Structure formats: C-alpha cells, structure tokens
Amino acid sequence: MTYKIVASQCTGCSACEPECPNQAISEKNGTFIIDPVKCTECIGFFDEPQCVAVCPVDDTCVIDGAYPRYSA
Amino acid sequence: MEGQVVSLASIPTPNNGKNLEEIMQQKAEHQGCGTQGGSGKASCGSGAGQGDLAPEIWEKVKNHPCYSEEAHHHYARMHVAVAPACNIQCNYCNRKYDCANESRPGVVSEKLTPEQAAKKVLAVASTIPQMTVLGIAGPGDPLANPEKTFRTFELISQTAPDIKLCLSTNGLALPDHVDTIAKYNVDHVTITINMVDADIGAEIYPWIYYKNRRYKGREAAQILTDRQLQGLEMLTERGILCKVNSVMIPGINDDHLVEVNRAVKSRGAFLHNIMPLISAPEHGTVFGLNGQRGPSAQELKALQDRCEGEMNMMRHCRQCRADAVGLLGEDRSAEFTTEAVMAMDVQYDMESRKAYQALVEQEREATAAAKRAELENLAGEYSDVKILIAVATKGSGRVNEHFGHASEFQIYEASSEGAKFVGHRRVDLYCQGGFGDEEALETVVIRAINDCTAVFVAKIGGCPKSALEAAGIDAVDRYAFEYIEQSVIAYYREYLDMIRNGDLVHNQRGDAQIRQGAYTAA
Ligand code: SF4
Ligand code: SF4
Ligand code: SF4
Numbered sequence: 019m020t021y022k023i024v025a026s027q028c029t030g031c032s033a034c035e036p037e038c039p040n041q042a043i044s045e046k047n048g049t050f051i052i053d054p055v056k057c058t059e060c061i062g063f064f065d066e067p068q069c070v071a072v073c074p075v076d077d078t079c080v081i082d083g084a085y086p087r088y089s090a
Numbered sequence: 091m092e093g094q095v096v097s098l099a100s101i102p103t104p105n106n107g108k109n110l111e112e113i114m115q116q117k118a119e120h121q122g123c124g125t126q127g128g129s130g131k132a133s134c135g136s137g138a139g140q141g142d143l144a145p146e147i148w149e150k151v152k153n154h155p156c157y158s159e160e161a162h163h164h165y166a167r168m169h170v171a172v173a174p175a176c177n178i179q180c181n182y183c184n185r186k187y188d189c190a191n192e193s194r195p196g197v198v199s200e201k202l203t204p205e206q207a208a209k210k211v212l213a214v215a216s217t218i219p220q221m222t223v224l225g226i227a228g229p230g231d232p233l234a235n236p237e238k239t240f241r242t243f244e245l246i247s248q249t250a251p252d253i254k255l256c257l258s259t260n261g262l263a264l265p266d267h268v269d270t271i272a273k274y275n276v277d278h279v280t281i282t283i284n285m286v287d288a289d290i291g292a293e294i295y296p297w298i299y300y301k302n303r304r305y306k307g308r309e310a311a312q313i314l315t316d317r318q319l320q321g322l323e324m325l326t327e328r329g330i331l332c333k334v335n336s337v338m339i340p341g342i343n344d345d346h347l348v349e350v351n352r353a354v355k356s357r358g359a360f361l362h363n364i365m366p367l368i369s370a371p372e373h374g375t376v377f378g379l380n381g382q383r384g385p386s387a388q389e390l391k392a393l394q395d396r397c398e399g400e401m402n403m404m405r406h407c408r409q410c411r412a413d414a415v416g417l418l419g420e421d422r423s424a425e426f427t428t429e430a431v432m433a434m435d436v437q438y439d440m441e442s443r444k445a446y447q448a449l450v451e452q453e454r455e456a457t458a459a460a461k462r463a464e465l466e467n468l469a470g471e472y473s474d475v476k477i478l479i480a481v482a483t484k485g486s487g488r489v490n491e492h493f494g495h496a497s498e499f500q501i502y503e504a505s506s507e508g509a510k511f512v513g514h515r516r517v518d519l520y521c522q523g524g525f526g527d528e529e530a531l532e533t534v535v536i537r538a539i540n541d542c543t544a545v546f547v548a549k550i551g552g553c554p555k556s557a558l559e560a561a562g563i564d565a566v567d568r569y570a571f572e573y574i575e576q577s578v579i580a581y582y583r584e585y586l587d588m589i590r591n592g593d594l595v596h597n598q599r600g601d602a603q604i605r606q607g608a609y610t611a612a
Pocket of ligand 1: 040041056057058059061070
C-alpha cells in the first residue's frame with residue numbers, strides 16, 4: 019500500500035513535499051501527487067507518515083487501496 | 091516617478107500663514123524640551139510618533155509603515171507570498187485562503203517563486219518610491235519554507251540593498267533560523283503570540299508539526315509557546331527588532347493577553363500589536379464555523395489601553411491581505427500581476443528613490459511641526475472630555491479623501507493631551523455591495539464609526555452629511571487638505587469652547603463594529 023493525495027481537497031500548500039523522506043511527492047497542476055512507486059508509507063524513516071502529519075486538511079493524504087501494502 | 095514628485099510638492103502647505111521654512115525654524119527652536127539625542131525628533135510626547143521608544147529603535151523603525159503609525163502615512167510596504175506551507179494549525183485560519191497572522195482569511199494570494207517575487211519587488215519599488223519595506227508573511231509560515239524565504243531575501247538584497255526586509259512567523263521554527271535571519275540583515279521580525287499558557291493555547295491551536303511528528307492539544311501548545319519565547323529572546327539578544335502580534339479572541343485569550351504583553355515585553359519585544367479576531371462562517375475557519383465572535387471596537391481599544399502602560403501598542407495595523415501593495419489603505423497590487431511584472435523591463439534607480447524620500451521627510455517634518463504649533467494653543471486646557479474623530483485620508487498626514495471614496499477611516503482620540511491615533515476602521519467591503527444596495531454607504535459608515543463625535547473629510551455630499559448628522563456625527567469638511575492632527579486638536583478646542591458656552595452638551599458615543607473580511611480595496 020501507499021499513500022495518495024485527494025486532489026479535490028489539496029490546497030496546494032506544498033507543506034508535504036519537502037517532508038517526504040523518499041521524494042515521492044511532486045506538484046501537478048497546482049495540487050500535489052504521490053508517486054506510488056516511491057512511497058514507503060514512511061516505514062523505515064518515521065513513526066507516522068509525514069505527509070499526513072503535516073497536511074492542514076484532514077483526510078487528504080490517505081491510504082491508496084489500489085496498491086498492496088508496502089514491505090521493506 | 092516624476093509625476094509623483096510633483097504631486098507631493100504641490101500638496102498645499104498648511105494655511106495658517108506659515109511657509110515651510112518658518113515651520114522648520116519653529117521646529118528647530120522647539121527641540122529644546124527633552125529631545126533625545128540622536129533621534130533628530132523633538133520628543134515632548136508630540137513628536138512624530140516616537141512615543142517612548144529608545145532612540146536607536148526609533149531610528150530603525152521611523153520609516154517603517156507598519157511600526158511607526160506616523161510613517162504609515164508616508165511610506166509603503168509590500169508583502170510577497172512565496173511561502174505557502176505551514177507547520178501549525180490555527181483555529182482562526184483556513185489555509186485554503188490566506189494566513190490569518192497578518193492578512194485575513196477569505197482572499198487568496200498569488201503564489202510566487204523567489205525569482206518572480208524579487209522581480210515584483212523591484213518593479214514596485216521603481217514605480218512607487220515610497221515603497222521601503224518588503225515583508226514575507228502568509229499564507230503559510232516563512233520559516234516553514236526557509237529556502238524560498240531566504241532565497242527571496244538574498245535576491246532582493248543584492249539589487250536593492252536600501253529596502254528593509256521583514257518577516258512574520260508563528261515562531262515554531264524560529265530558534266532554528268535566527269542566525270540566517272541575522273545573516274540576511276532582516277531587521278524586523280513579527281511573531282504571532284496568542285498565549286503563554288498551554289491550556290489556553292490548546293483552544294487556539296489544534297496541532298503542530300514539529301520534529302517529524304504531529305503534536306496535539308496542551309502538549310502542542312506548550313512546545314509552541316516555549317519555542318516562540320525562546321526565538322524572541324534569541325532575536326533580541328542579536329539586536330534584531332521584534333514585534334509581537336496577538337489575535338484577540340473574546341472569551342479565550344482576551345484577559346490573558348495582558349499577561350502575554352508582560353511576557354513579551356520582558357523578553358525585549360519593542361511593539362505589541364493586538365488585532366481583532368476576524369471570523370465569519372463563510373471563511374470556513376474553526377472559529378468562523380463554531381460562532382466564535384470577534385471583539386467590538388470598544389473591547390479592542392479597552393484591551394489596547396490596558397496594555398499601553400506596559401509598552402508601545404501598535405494600533406494602525408490594518409491586517410492587509412498578504413500580497414497588498416501600497417500606502418495606507420491603498421492597494422495597487424492589481425497593477426503588478428505576475429504576468430505584468432514578468433513583462434516589465436525593470437531599472438532599479440536608487441538615487442531617484444532617495445531624492446523622492448528626502449521630499450517625504452520634509453513633508454513629515456512639516457506635519458509634526460503643525461501639530462506641535464496647534465498643541466501650544468491647547469496648553470493650559472485641562473478637561474476630562476475625550477472624543478473620537480474619524481478621518482478620511484489617503485496619506486501624507488492630511489484630511490484629503492472624499493467621504494464617498496474612503497475605503498477606511500483613521501480614528502483619532504482628542505483630549506486635553508492632544509491628538510492620538512487609536513486605530514482605523516475599514517468600510518471598503520461594505521461599499522462594494524457586500525451588504526446589498528438597499529443599504530446606503532452612510533449607514534455602513536455610521537456603523538463603523540458610531541463611536542466618533544465627528545468625521546473629517548475633504549468633501550461630502552448633502553445626503554450623507556444629513557444622515558451622519560441624524561446619527562449624531564458631525565461631518566466636517568472645513569479642514570480639507572489640512573494636517574490631520576493639527577485639525578483634530580483645533581476641532582477639540584472649539585468643542586471645549588462650545589461646551590463652556592453652553593452651546594453643546596458632551597455625551598459619550600456608543601460602540602462600533604469591526605468589519606469582518608480581508609482588506610481588498612482596489
Ligand atoms: S507516506 Fe511518507 S513516504 Fe509516502 S508520500 Fe507520505 S511522506 Fe512520502
Ligand atoms: S500538505 Fe496537504 S494540502 Fe498541502 S500540498 Fe500536501 S496534500 Fe496538499
Ligand atoms: S498587515 Fe499590519 S503589519 Fe502587515 S503590512 Fe499591513 S499594517 Fe503592516
């Protein structure tokens with residue numbers, strides 16, 4: 019599994035981008051997206067997913083069920 | 091620009107029969123009474139806004155439109171929004187819009203890259219020679235985006251070293267960046283401090299993001315207040331001027347702000363700016379949605395008065411939107427859209443800016459001299475009558491705005507001690523149809539300045555004049571184009587005379603409303 023950003027909620031504030039330990043987050047048309055290949059759910063780096071912790075809008079960085087759980 | 095130089099010089103000088111030279115002469119003679127060395131301003135409490143600031147601080151702030159209430163008539167500041175990310179959540183803020191620290195929720199600022207921002211600053215500074223201060227504030231926290239913020243400062247200081255740099259922060263990341271702030275010669279930092287007690291903080295801040303973790307509640311507020319006060323101490327140790335902003339939230343931190351005032355003063359903040367909470371459901375903030383109200387004009391003034399004995403209060407902050415450009419309530423940001431700026435060929439000419447600013451200095455001296463002269467007429471008067479006067483002005487310290495064109499009014503308190511600026515009231519949104527056509531402008535203005543005895547304007551039509559009169563507000567146009575403070579004192583003297591002669595009975599005016607919404611004057 020990986021995290022994804024709900025585009026309709028993202029304010030484009032960019033707070034998440036520099037916090038991601040895997041540089042998985044980038045800007046696309048004013049909002050931000052997560053590269054599912056790069057996202058590790060922050061496992062191996064931090065106790066909580068950084069994008070979730072910093073995002074000002076609740077339930078915007080959420081688990082993307084379309085991908086299998088990440089394993090290190 | 092040439093045109094503006096001419097227009098400044100052609101402003102009529104005060105017509106009490108003195109030319110500028112005589113006034114300057116009078117000013118020089120007047121400097122005997124307690125002038126503080128080095129400041130170059132007479133300081134018998136009637137100077138040009140110095141108040142009780144130390145001379146070296148006054149020297150740094152006297153041309154800063156945000157910090158010197160007198161300078162904000164003559165100089166302009168601009169903000170650029172380069173730092174959209176934030177590291178805390180405030181209940182008065184909805185980050186879909188602007189940061190509420192300096193600007194109000196409800197208006198979206200344009201996001202700029204540091205390169206775009208630097209070019210915009212130079213374009214504005216070349217067009218508006220009064221532009222002397224660049225601030226980086228919201229939306230977001232400049233120190234949560236340190237690369238973008240400091241890159242912008244670096245670019246500007248290379249080309250335009252005469253522009254003062256300032257930034258506003260919530261303080262959480264401040265201790266980590268104090269040395270960089272010193273390195274870029276940032277001379278003013280504003281920290282928004284709404285509490286020094288974590289229990290109160292928990293009601294204002296739902297969470298913070300700190301050291302790769304989200305903290306909530308009391309724990310979050312404790313970290314935030316510790317970091318804010320530590321950052322403040324570190325800045326003042328390095329001689330960087332520090333202002334504190336507080337948002338007054340009735341029922342949550344209103345009484346507590348007296349304690350905040352003491353805490354920040356003892357750590358060296360030179361100015362404390364208490365601003366009203368701006369909160370309406372349509373802003374989508376937590377406070378807007380849960381019905382938390384903002385203070386009335388009277389409540390705000392009472393709290394500012396309580397804190398004033400302790401330190402300098404800043405009463406003229408107009409909570410501009412973050413990308414505002416211009417003088418006083420003016421906003422010329424529409425002339426400087428990113429598109430327009432990028433197409434401009436900007437030539438930064440420091441010399442012509444200096445020449446223009448020298449003229450502004452003459453104008454300021456004349457204003458201060460006129461006020462002192464008028465004060466002398468008041469000498470020997472003692473009265474406990476205090477009245478508030480609203481003034482329509484577009485800058486230069488004069489009554490020079492038409493009633494119907496005013497987007498805000500400056501409020502002065504007149505007493506036997508003289509004229510004191512105590513705040514401003516904005517009416518722009520109302521006139522733009524915010525309340526529908528059935529509500530006439532004068533009704534809207536009356537609500538905003540209902541606590542005032544008189545309103546000074548350059549010109550006013552018959553209808554609004556009688557509407558104001560019916561509400562008990564004297565609409566006065568006989569001071570058109572005169573200096574504001576001089577006129578306020580003169581009016582007050584006449585007012586006392588009328589009471590004495592039995593022509594008038596003084597009665598206390600009611601309260602007034604603080605307008606809710608971002609500053610958006612076009
Ligand atoms: S969960 Fe962690 S790794 Fe994945 S996008 Fe968010 S910050 Fe990056
Ligand atoms: S922190 Fe949240 S709102 Fe901000 S850019 Fe990232 S996903 Fe969007
Ligand atoms: S919001 Fe206040 S501090 Fe900022 S520019 Fe406006 S007046 Fe100055």
